[in-house]
Amino acid sequence: MTAPATISPEPAIVAHELTRQFGKFTAVDHISFDVKAGEVFGFLGANGAGKTTAIKMLTGLLAPTSGDARIAGLDLKTETEQIRRRIGYMSQRFSLYEDLTVLENIELYGGIYGLTDRQIADRAKVMLETLGLTDELVGKLPLGWKQKLAFSVALLHEPAVVFLDEPTGGVDPITRRQFWEMIYATAEKGTTVFVTTHYMDEAEYCDRISIMVDGRIATIGTPLELKQQWNVPTIDELFVRLVRPK
Amino acid sequence: MTDAAVVVTDVSRKFEATQALDNVSFETRHGELFGLVGPDGAGKSTLFRILTTLIVPDSGTATVLGLDVVKDLWAIRSRVGYMPGRFSLYGDLTVRENLEFFASVFGTTVQEGYDLIAPVYRQIEMFNDRRADALSGGMKQKLALSCALVHRPDILFLDEPTTGVDAVSRREFWDQLDILRKSGLTIIVSTPYMDEVMRCDRIALMQSGRILQIDAPGEIGSHYPLPLVEVIGPDRYRMLLALRRSPYAHSVYPFGIGLHFTDNRSGHDPSRSANEVKSYLEGEGFTGVQARPIAAGIEDRFMDLMPQVQRVS
Numbered sequence: 001m002t003a004p005a006t007i008s009p010e011p012a013i014v015a016h017e018l019t020r021q022f023g024k025f026t027a028v029d030h031i032s033f034d035v036k037a038g039e040v041f042g043f044l045g046a047n048g049a050g051k052t053t054a055i056k057m058l059t060g061l062l063a064p065t066s067g068d069a070r071i072a073g074l075d076l077k078t079e080t081e082q083i084r085r086r087i088g089y090m091s092q093r094f095s096l097y098e099d100l101t102v103l104e105n106i107e108l109y110g111g112i113y114g115l116t117d118r119q120i121a122d123r124a125k126v127m128l129e130t131l132g133l134t135d136e137l138v139g140k141l142p143l144g145w146k147q148k149l150a151f152s153v154a155l156l157h158e159p160a161v162v163f164l165d166e167p168t169g170g171v172d173p174i175t176r177r178q179f180w181e182m183i184y185a186t187a188e189k190g191t192t193v194f195v196t197t198h199y200m201d202e203a204e205y206c207d208r209i210s211i212m213v214d215g216r217i218a219t220i221g222t223p224l225e226l227k228q229q230w231n232v233p234t235i236d237e238l239f240v241r242l243v244r245p246k
Numbered sequence: 247m248t249d250a251a252v253v254v255t256d257v258s259r260k261f262e263a264t265q266a267l268d269n270v271s272f273e274t275r276h277g278e279l280f281g282l283v284g285p286d287g288a289g290k291s292t293l294f295r296i297l298t299t300l301i302v303p304d305s306g307t308a309t310v311l312g313l314d315v316v317k318d319l320w321a322i323r324s325r326v327g328y329m330p331g332r333f334s335l336y337g338d339l340t341v342r343e344n345l346e347f348f349a350s351v352f353g354t355t356v357q358e359g360y361d362l363i364a365p366v367y368r369q370i371e372m373f374n375d376r377r378a379d380a381l382s383g384g385m386k387q388k389l390a391l392s393c394a395l396v397h398r399p400d401i402l403f404l405d406e407p408t409t410g411v412d413a414v415s416r417r418e419f420w421d422q423l424d425i426l427r428k429s430g431l432t433i434i435v436s437t438p439y440m441d442e443v444m445r446c447d448r449i450a451l452m453q454s455g456r457i458l459q460i461d462a463p464g465e466i467g468s469h470y471p472l473p474l475v476e477v478i479g480p481d482r483y484r485m486l487l488a489l490r491r492s493p494y495a496h497s498v499y500p501f502g503i504g505l506h507f508t509d510n511r512s513g514h515d516p517s518r519s520a521n522e523v524k525s526y527l528e529g530e531g532f533t534g535v536q537a538r539p540i541a542a543g544i545e546d547r548f549m550d551l552m553p554q555v556q557r558v559s
Contacts, residue, residue: 046412047383092410143286169410170438172285172453173545174552177499184483200413201441204503205482223503234502236413243414 010073012037012161012192013058017067020053027053029215030067035208037160040183040193042203044235045212046243051196052165054212058194059163060084072160085113088154092166096150098139102128105138106153113157120156127152144175151182155191162186164195168202180205200236209235211242218242250309251276251401251432252297257306259292266292267303268455274434274448279427281443281463282436283544284452290436291331292455294405297434298328311400324352327399329390331406337379341370341389344378345396352397359396365425367392384415391422402426404435408442420445440545451548458551463544470542470550472496473516475523478504479535488530489523499549506546507537 013035020028028050035041045051056062058069060080069076072086089095096105103124110120128135131148138146147167154162164183168176180202183193187207195206203209203223210220219226219242223235232238252274259267267289274280282290295301297310299319308315313322335344342356345367349356360367370388373381378389387407394402404423408416420442427433435446443449444463451458451466459466479485486505489498496510509519516539524537542550 046414047410166410170286172548172552173440174499174549175285180500181483181486188483198410198412198416199439201502205500239413240417243412 010037011035011070012039013041013069013071013194015054015058015067015069018054018057018064018069019066020050020057020062021065026215028057028064031212031215031217032067033210033217033220035161035192035194037192038187038190040187040195040205040207042206042209043194043196043212044203044209044239045196049212049243050215051212055163055165055194055196059087059089085157086160088157088159088162090147090150090154090162090164090167092169096138096146096153099137101135101137102133102141102149103135105149106156109153109156115157123156127156144171144179147171148175148179148182151179155186159191161192161194164193166196166198168197168199176202200234200239203235203239211239213242249276250274251278252280252308252310252434254293254297254308255306257293257296257303257308259289259296259301259303261292265455267296269306270455270457271306272450272457272460274432276432277427277430278447279423279433279435279445281446281449282434282452283438283440283443283449283548284436285438287454288452289455290452291405294328294330294403294434294436298326298403299323324397325400327394327397327402329394329402329404329407331409333386333390335378335386335390335393338377340375340377341381342374344389344393348393349396354397356396359398362398362426362429363392363395366395366422383411387411387415387419395426399431401432401434404433406436406438408437408439416442440543440548443544449544451544451551453548453552459547466544466547467542470547472512472550473509473514473519474540474542474546475507475509475516475520475537476501476504476540477507477523477527477535477537479527479532481532485527485532485535488527488532492523492526494519494522497549501545504536506540508546508550 011034016032017030018028019030043051057064058071060083071083074083106124107120131152151167168179187193208222210217226238230238250273255271257267257270284290296303296308296315299315299322302316310322311325315322339347345356349359366388370385381389408419423433424445437443446463448460449463450460459469482505486498489495489507494509494511496508498505498507507523520537520539524535527535
């Protein structure tokens, strides 16, 4: 979604020649790109293309071999701790505690993020209302609800950027779309959404996408621009062409 | 005996409080590529475990190749190939050792099954001495398929072989299934990706332990009961919110590059519906809107059939 005019013009993510090697293997090879504030950015690539390594670097979990990046205006190398407080993260593997209730999970993560009791209580109330959830054991929720809850919890501390790593895998088609509506609503409020997916129709839902091939960004742009530039009817076609060149 | 490969009749199965399968019935034919399509929790894996004799149903009956899944389990086991949803090969055995192990369990050799597994196995044969744990996701999948095929089964059960796999590898996997099908093998495959089942002969849509519909993939959409309009234009999210407020909206969802608007008036002319949608959005201040009537696809129909309780947002 288009960022409201009130958002500061500084990009949410600026990666410059970001590189990571494991021994002789270069998993991420000098990638440079910007993500604008309030943008929904789709980070695509084949299995093993280097997406996960790139995300680990951008979230401060893995040090780059070379290159640098700024996340929410902060330097990846020198301000890693501050960055962690300004980003949210949700992985394809469910990250909440199954044997705690919904509220207990919110309280736990709120505490970790350093929110006050009052903030936690207020935000928990809004969250339960918005999601239409009662305070039950998280383990008993259907997968789709768990994913929506995990996304909400990743937004609990109102981060500048939220990273979603295959958030909709295995989820039914209605919940998948409800999840995307949550993404749109989040971006409307100015939070930048950085998302990976294997559903090629979801690539079309993004403001801009990049496709990684063998550690590099092979192409980047709006879905429409890319389809015109490469003369393909769908992002699915483009993906196939880039990942398996004839 | 009919030409049915699998006959499932009123099968139910519970796990504690969860009704994993709820009175499921269907038949698949010999040589058919049959798809079970549905999200996590639909009951696909439970069904596979029953058909491969790993668990028994609480009620109902099922036969595989004319054999009863409860009484004839040993006869069934030697004739089915099964690729479970989770990687279940031996990680500290090499590629070749895994293959040889699975062949020996069924009293055969890799050589005897070679021509059948070759289209898949040849792609990983150069890694014969690599431990299975050290393979990439795509290669593990190819090894698992080879192991499920090495004893020349008469029927193959593949539980979510493409989940978490990128779009290109998914296509390649379906190419391999095409080749296997042409050899006459009966294949039952499950997937949560609704866009990839077009190559099945027939599919069953599954949700919450029930089968919602069975038909050829190209026919599923023809059961859609209401006019459907594709809407494309800038600022999709605001357009979606506006359309939800329109008087004839049954449902509005993001779909690919646009939105799918379902008109709540059964029998209403879809072309008129499209024109009305366009006028409505222009009245709401949107410009550059395109709206056209379209035929429903598998996902449209699946969402339409999902129990009401699931729709509350």
